[in-house]
Amino acid sequence: MTFKHLPGASRPLSRRSFLASTATTLSALGWSSLMPSAAMAQDSNGNSGTLVIAVAAAIEDLDPATNLNWAFGLFPVYDNLTRLKGTLVDEYQPWLAETVEHNADHTVWTFKIRDGVTFHDGTVCDAAAVKKSIVRTVTHPTGLGFNWALEDPENAITISDDLTLAINFGEPRPYFGLEAAGQYGFGIVSPTAAESHSKGPDDLGSDYLRSNPVGTGPYMLERLDPGQEAVYKRNPDFWGGWDDGQFERIIIKTVPVSATRQQMLASGEADIILPGEPEDIIQLGDDPSYGKTEGGSSEISYIAMACDGRLSDSRVRRAFCHAFDAAAYVHDVKLDTADLPAGVFPISIATINPEIKKPAFDLAEADRLLTEAGFDRSQELVFEFFEGDATLEGELFQAWLSEIGVTLKLVEKSYSGFLDDYFGDAPAEDRPDFFFFSWWPNWNHPFDYAWGLFSGEASSGDGNVGRYANPEATDLISSLYQADVTDPQVIQTSERLQQILAVEDPPWVPVSQERGIWGHRSNIEGIVINPMYVLTLDMNALRRKT
Amino acid sequence: MRRYFAKRLATTLLMLAGVLLLTFILARVLPGDPARLLAGPRANAEQVEAVKEAMGLNESLPAQFFQYVHQVLQGDFGQSISTRRPVLDDIVQFFPATLELVLFSLLIGVTLGFVFGTIAAIRANGITDATGRFTSALGLSLPDFWVALLAQLLFAWVLGWLPFAGRLPTGATPPPDVTGFMIIDSLLAGDMALFTAALTHLILPAVVLSIPTAALLFRMVRATMLGILSKDFIRTARAKGLSPYRIYVKHALRNALPPTITLLGLNFGFLIGGAVFVELIFQWPGLGRYTAAAISSTDYNAIMAITLIVSICYMLINLAIDLAYTGLDPRIVLK
Numbered sequence: 100m101t102f103k104h105l106p107g108a109s110r111p112l113s114r115r116s117f118l119a120s121t122a123t124t125l126s127a128l129g130w131s132s133l134m135p136s137a138a139m140a141q142d143s144n145g146n147s148g149t150l151v152i153a154v155a156a157a158i159e160d161l162d163p164a165t166n167l168n169w170a171f172g173l174f175p176v177y178d179n180l181t182r183l184k185g186t187l188v189d190e191y192q193p194w195l196a197e198t199v200e201h202n203a204d205h206t207v208w209t210f211k212i213r214d215g216v217t218f219h220d221g222t223v224c225d226a227a228a229v230k231k232s233i234v235r236t237v238t239h240p241t242g243l244g245f246n247w248a249l250e251d252p253e254n255a256i257t258i259s260d261d262l263t264l265a266i267n268f269g270e271p272r273p274y275f276g277l278e279a280a281g282q283y284g285f286g287i288v289s290p291t292a293a294e295s296h297s298k299g300p301d302d303l304g305s306d307y308l309r310s311n312p313v314g315t316g317p318y319m320l321e322r323l324d325p326g327q328e329a330v331y332k333r334n335p336d337f338w339g340g341w342d343d344g345q346f347e348r349i350i351i352k353t354v355p356v357s358a359t360r361q362q363m364l365a366s367g368e369a370d371i372i373l374p375g376e377p378e379d380i381i382q383l384g385d386d387p388s389y390g391k392t393e394g395g396s397s398e399i400s401y402i403a404m405a406c407d408g409r410l411s412d413s414r415v416r417r418a419f420c421h422a423f424d425a426a427a428y429v430h431d432v433k434l435d436t437a438d439l440p441a442g443v444f445p446i447s448i449a450t451i452n453p454e455i456k457k458p459a460f461d462l463a464e465a466d467r468l469l470t471e472a473g474f475d476r477s478q479e480l481v482f483e484f485f486e487g488d489a490t491l492e493g494e495l496f497q498a499w500l501s502e503i504g505v506t507l508k509l510v511e512k513s514y515s516g517f518l519d520d521y522f523g524d525a526p527a528e529d530r531p532d533f534f535f536f537s538w539w540p541n542w543n544h545p546f547d548y549a550w551g552l553f554s555g556e557a558s559s560g561d562g563n564v565g566r567y568a569n570p571e572a573t574d575l576i577s578s579l580y581q582a583d584v585t586d587p588q589v590i591q592t593s594e595r596l597q598q599i600l601a602v603e604d605p606p607w608v609p610v611s612q613e614r615g616i617w618g619h620r621s622n623i624e625g626i627v628i629n630p631m632y633v634l635t636l637d638m639n640a641l642r643r644k645t
Numbered sequence: 646m647r648r649y650f651a652k653r654l655a656t657t658l659l660m661l662a663g664v665l666l667l668t669f670i671l672a673r674v675l676p677g678d679p680a681r682l683l684a685g686p687r688a689n690a691e692q693v694e695a696v697k698e699a700m701g702l703n704e705s706l707p708a709q710f711f712q713y714v715h716q717v718l719q720g721d722f723g724q725s726i727s728t729r730r731p732v733l734d735d736i737v738q739f740f741p742a743t744l745e746l747v748l749f750s751l752l753i754g755v756t757l758g759f760v761f762g763t764i765a766a767i768r769a770n771g772i773t774d775a776t777g778r779f780t781s782a783l784g785l786s787l788p789d790f791w792v793a794l795l796a797q798l799l800f801a802w803v804l805g806w807l808p809f810a811g812r813l814p815t816g817a818t819p820p821p822d823v824t825g826f827m828i829i830d831s832l833l834a835g836d837m838a839l840f841t842a843a844l845t846h847l848i849l850p851a852v853v854l855s856i857p858t859a860a861l862l863f864r865m866v867r868a869t870m871l872g873i874l875s876k877d878f879i880r881t882a883r884a885k886g887l888s889p890y891r892i893y894v895k896h897a898l899r900n901a902l903p904p905t906i907t908l909l910g911l912n913f914g915f916l917i918g919g920a921v922f923v924e925l926i927f928q929w930p931g932l933g934r935y936t937a938a939a940i941s942s943t944d945y946n947a948i949m950a951i952t953l954i955v956s957i958c959y960m961l962i963n964l965a966i967d968l969a970y971t972g973l974d975p976r977i978v979l980k
Binding site: 523 | 677682688690692730818935938
C-alpha cells in the first residue's frame with residue numbers, strides 16, 4: 100500500500116513506514132493517557148489535606164539532643180516545655196508544660212506537664228519521662244547539654260508528683276523560660292524509644308532517633324527518604340487537638356535549586372517554599388495565586404575580620420567597615436529583601452539600640468584610617484567564603500577596596516574546607532583576613548549571642564573566628580551573663596558593648612540583617628514567623644483556606 | 646578456567662586492599678574536620694572535641710585505618726556526615742536507584758546506538774549516516790547538565806508531559822522494597838498506578854543519561870561495522886547469497902561486538918559513579934547525588950564506601966566482559 104499523493108510527501112510511504120508511523124502515533128496516544136498519573140501529586144496536594152513544603156536543605160538528624168544545624172524537621176514532631184508566643188522573641192508560653200513557675204531568685208523552675216499527653220510510641224509523657232529526656236540530652240556525649248548549662252541533672256531535677264518536676268540550676272536563670280523555648284536541645288523525646296534503641300552510652304538511641312523521631316508533637320514522621328523528602332502525618336492523639344483546616348499530612352521536599360522551588364510554587368506542586376535568590380523573592384508578588392509572608396529574623400550576615408593578624412589595629416578594621424557599602428548592597432544586590440544591619444547584633448536582640456550603627460560607607464575616611472595606622476597596602480588580603488555563598492559580596496568588597504589601593508584575593512572553598520579554616524586553630528599568618536558567614540542566637544539575650552562570637556575567653560572553635568580579644572568588651576560580655584535586660588544599668592552596659600563592637604573596635608563588617616520570608620500559595624494561612632525560630636515554621640498553625 | 650578465576654580473585658582482593666588504603670589516605674588529607682561537620686557550625690569547641698573523641702579521630706592514623714578495615718570486614722562503613730545514618734543503610738537505599746536509572750538509560754542507549762550505528766554503516770555516506778554522525782557528535786559534545794535542564798524545561802514545565810523530578814510523585818508511598826527498582830517493585834506489588842508513575846519519572850533522566858552512551862556506541866558500532874563489512878568473509882557471505890539479515894546481524898554485527906562490549910562495560914562503570922549532574926538536576930535519590938553531597942561535606946566514611954563499591958562494580962564488570970568475550974568469539978580462551 101502506498102500513498103503517493105499525500106501533500107508534502109516527497110517519497111512514497113511504504114507499508115513498513117506506515118506501520119512504524121502508526122505505532123508511533125498509537126504509542127504517543129497511549130503515552131498521553133498516562134499523563135493524569137504523572138500529575139497525580141498536584142491533584143492530591145490540592146484536595147487531600149496534604150501540605151507540600153519545598154526547602155533547600157535536606158531533613159536530617161531528627162534527634163533533638165544532637166541536632167544543632169537546622170531544626171525545621173524537628174518542629175512538627177517535638178514539643179518543648181515552653182514555646183515563644185507568636186512572633187514575639189521575649190515572651191514564652193507554657194507548651195508541653197501546662198504551668199511554668201520559678202522561685203524568687205530564679206534558681207528553681209517548676210514545670211507541671213499536661214495531663215494525658217503521650218509520645219508517638221504510645222508511652223506516657225509524664226514528669227518522669229520528661230526528666231529522663233532532659234537527662235539524656237544533658238549527658239549525651241555529643242549532644243547539646245551545654246545549652247542547658249545544668250550540672251548533675253539526675254540530682255538537679257526532682258519529681259514531686261506524676262506530672263510535676265522541678266529543676267534546680269544552682270544559680271539564677273531568670274530567662275530559662277525563653278531558653279527552654281529554643282530550637283536546639285530542648286525538644287522532649289520519648290525515653291522509652293531512646294533506651295530501647297540505645298547502642299550504649301556513646302549513642303543513647305541517637306542512631307535510631309535520627310531517622311525515627313518519637314516526640315509528642317502534632318505530627319509523626321511517616322517516612323524519611325534522605326535527601327529527598329520527609330513525610331509527616333497527623334498525630335491523632337496530639338494533646339492540642341485538631342480542627343478541620345489543619346493538614347492531614349505534611350511533605351517536606353528537598354529541592355536545592357531556588358528557581359525550581361519557585362516553579363513548583365507557581366505550578367501548585369508546592370504550597371510553601373523557602374525562596375532563595377532575591378530575584379525569586381521579588382517575583383513572588385507577580386501572581387495573585389501565590390505570594391509571600393515576611394517577618395523578622397535574628398540572622399545577621401557579616402564579614403568577620405582576623406583580629407590577631409594583619410588587621411590587629413582597630414583603625415584598620417574601622418577602615419574596612421567604612422569600605423563596605425551595606426546600604427547599596429542591601430538595595431541593589433539583595434533587592435531590599437533584607438535590611439541594613441544596625442551593628443553586629445541582630446535587631447531583635449533585647450537591649451539593642453538600633454541607633455548604634457556600623458560606620459557609614461566612606462572610602463575617604465577608610466583611606467585616612469589606613470594611612471594613620473600605617474597599613475601596608477602592598478600586601479594582598481584574603482577573603483574566604485564557601486562555595487556559592489558570597490562571590491558577589493567578595494567582588495563588591497574587592498572593588499571598593501581597590502579604590503583605596505587595597506588588593507583583595509577571593510578564595511572560594513568547599514563548605515568543609517571553609518569550616519576547617521573558620522573554626523580552625525591555625526596561626527594568624529596561615530589564616531584568611533576575612534570570612535563571610537552568618538549567625539543567629541539560640542535565644543533572645545545579648546550574652547547568648549555575644550559570648551561565643553566576641554569574648555576574649557571564647558576560641559575560634561566557639562565561633563570567635565577573628566580571635567577578637569578586646570578586654571573591655573570581654574568584661575562587658577561576662578557581666579551580661581543572665582543579666583536582667585530590663586535593668587537600665589544592663590541596657591547601658593549592652594549599649595557600651597554595641598558601641599565598641601560596631602564603632603570603636605569592630606570585629607566584623609556587618610553586611611545585612613536578614614528577614615524571614617516564605618513563599619506560599621494564596622490559600623495557605625497561618626504562617627507565623629518568629630525571628631528566633633530562624634528558617635523554621637510552626638506547622639501546627641498552618642491552614643488551607645476553604 | 647578455575648585457575649583463571651582463582652587468579653582473578655587474588656588480583657581483585659589485592660586491588661580492593663589497595664583501594665581501601667588509598668581512599669583512606671585521600672579522605673584524611675581532604676580539607677575539613679569531620680567532627681566539626683558532624684557537630685555543625687553552631688557547636689562550640691567542647692562539643693566538637695567530644696564528637697572527635699567519639700569518632701576515634703584522636704587515634705593515630707594507622708590505628709584508625711586498622712579499625713576501619715576491621716569495621717568494613719563486618720559490613721560497617723561508619724556513619725555518614727551528610728545523612729547522619731549508617732553509610733551501609735544509605736548505600737543500600739541509594740545504589741538501586743542509580744542502578745535502575747543506569748540500566749534503563751543503557752537499554753535506551755544500546756538500542757539506539759546499535760540500531761542506528763548498524764544502519765549508518767550499511768548505508769554509509771547516505772542521509773541516515775550523515776544525520777547519525779551529526780546527531781552523535783552533538784550528543785557527545787553537549788554537557789549532560791545542560792541537556793537535562795533543557796529537557797526538564799521542555800517536557801516537564803512547558804509541555805507538562807513528564808514529571809520534572811524525583812522517583813515518584815510527591816508523597817506517594819513507595820512499594821515494598823524487594824529489588825530496590827521502583828518499576829519492578831511496583832509491578833511485584835501489583836500497583837499499576839505506581840508502576841506508571843515510576844516509569845514516567847524514570848524516562849526523562851534515563852533518556853538524558855542515555856544520550857552520550859547512544860552517541861558513543863553509534864560511532865563505535867558504525868566504525869567497527871564499516872571495517873568488517875569490507876572484509877573478505879562478508880564478500881563471501883554475499884556471494885553465497887545469504888540474506889541481508891544473516892550478513893549484517895549474524896556475521897558483521899557479531900564480529901563488531903567485542904570492542905563495543907568493552908566500551909559498554911567501561912561506560913556502565915562510569916555511569917554507576919558518574920551520573921551526578923543528572924541525579925542532581927532530576928533529584929534522583931541515587932548514588933551520584935549522594936556522592937556529590939559526600940564530597941562537598943567531606944563525608945569521608947561515605948566517600949570511602951562509595952569508592953569501594955564503585956571499584957567492586959568495575960572489577961565485576963571487567964570480569965563479565967572477559968567472560969562475554971569467550972561467548973562472542975570462540976577464538977578467545979581465558980587462561
